[in-house]
Amino acid sequence: MCEQAVAAIIENHRGQPEALIHVLTAIQHELRWLPREVLARVAEALGVPLSQALQIASFYKVFSLTPKGRHEVHVCTGMTCHLCGGDRLLAKVEEATGLKPGETDAAGRFTLERGSCLGSCSIGPELIVDGRHHGRMTPEQVEVVLAQYP
């Protein structure tokens, strides 16, 4: 199913070099990472050098060149969250998952990311799992929240 979706995204933009970021974003959303083999197909179909596809894929933070876990855990490290205890929250999440930001565990359950401000500052510090916001978090609540994501 994923493969079909990816093929469709690529085919829809064949011959459109300016659509590179659009295409990579769509594929990232679909697969949650960008395998090199897919990047090569994108480059070939859109008519851009593979080096350019790699440049974009490695430059922008949204793109991942390695597979991600089933659940993406973001700890907001924006300025308000920082002021209100975001560091302690991040430390607790690191401890609970055994991960540093950017890492994925061996079982492929979690990928941990430090997210810059996501704009829900009024309810910081925040933990965002798979896009779902858990606001006004304290380190004590971390285990309970993470347990909801097997």
Add this chain to the structure above:
Amino acid sequence: MPKFNTAAELEQYCAHLLAARDPARPCIAVCAGAACDGLDSAAVAQAFTDEIARQNLAGRLDLRVTGCHGFCEKGPNVIAGPQDICYFEVTPGDVPEIIRATLAGEVYEAKIYRDPETREKIAPMSEIPYYKHQVRLLIGDNPRLDPLKIDDYLAVGGYAALVKALTTMTPDDVLAEVKRADLRGRGGGGFPAGAKWETTKNAPEKTKYVIANGHEGESAAFMDRAMLTGNPHKVIEGLIIGAYAIGAHQGFIYTRHDAPRLVEHVKAALAQAEAYGFLGENILGSGFDFKVELHFDVGIFVSGESSALMRSIEGNAPEPRPKYIRTSVSGIWDKPSNLNNVETWANVPQIIARGAEWFAGIGSEKSKGTKLVSLSGHIVNSGIVEVPMGTTLRTLIFAIGGGVRDGKALKAVHFGGAMGGSLPVEYIDARLDFDEMSALGAPIGAGGLLVMNEDTDMVDIARYLMDFLVRESCGKCVPCREGMFQMLKILTGIAEGRGRKFDLERLAELAEVTSLGSLCALGKTSAAPVKSMLQYFRDEYTARIDAGSQTP
């Protein structure tokens, strides 16, 4: 969906639309803004839907899921019309009572505002201190419309300014109006919008572009998202009017990929505007053609900078260019491209509809109109606030924001995120004004206002902001990449008790060089927080160095 070929057709449609709506009919507006959403306002909205169905109230009670109402601290927010009774911290369990009270013309007292000091209960929006001191010209319509319904926008007078511009004004008239209004850019620089439009308009190249910058990468700023998510048509209407004045036939909206509701609303709004004939060919029979494409930032701060943003729209890495090439003359694909912030565009319809004199009558001498500010940090009432330019920080923080939380004292306020500055409490009567705040060393940036209590460690704040910028530098130019890295090293040393005697002099020098030598505003203004620290909090830094340093 109707497609309007002339302004007259649209006016007729709007007349019918208004006639069919009963302003006295009770209506519940459930906020689905970013904070309320995070507090599970979706469950509240669902409870209203279920309860309305269960009691068979369709036709007697309307329900609307809306964009941000503003008082994020006390979400989930619900406003019950027609009296605009505000309910806070609403749970699904409150829903039957709110419905009962609303239909009976009463107030459900358990969830209305209670003054923390006087304990007085206040129900109507216009009397609650948080809202009372605001002038909500831009954000005020948010509770009145479902962002997914273009008819709701038409019902509050939407697209009337577009009709006025296209049918009664020439492009030059529109430009002249915006110039007379003295509208200044809301994205950070405060640059006069009219002058920028004119540069693009007069550029010799025929193909021109207009762009709305909805990137909002500034930390602790969340008002652009609230505007664009809650009322996308206002921004789109402004963009179309601007394109008409400038002579552009292609526009772009550049915004965040990571806010699903925002993306959904903007996509729907563009599709509806096209279906109604406000976008496309021969708009409302005027002969003017205009299309808009939606583009996403992909998670890097510098892509909000004008030249980097344009590179990103072209499909390239967002590397800024030197400023001597102006994007208003040579931007996307080297065509003249006029970029304005989302809030700047949102101001355009009202300037056209109500006139430049009206607009210029609001605000301070050199900063006109209102400004959206996001209030957060150690403040009692965090949320999105709209006040006339020239409002004092005291009004913002105390009258509206309710002061510092947990009974602590105010130490400093910070404006403008990583490229802004911190002001000590002595400046509490400073005014929200582009030039006055810049002169003090805390430029208002996009409008993120962070409140810091007496326990805040100012060394840590500067270190934190520099750490953020080091991660966000695109790395293309040396002064930014290396200068910031060295500043971070020094700040980290001071923060960790390894400060040295000459650190502050060295910081000042690095700040100077990085500001002078960097290509784009990211590097140029990266030292702004450091400069404000050296100006206002030097003693704290010196004390830290003295306390922690063993080595000379």
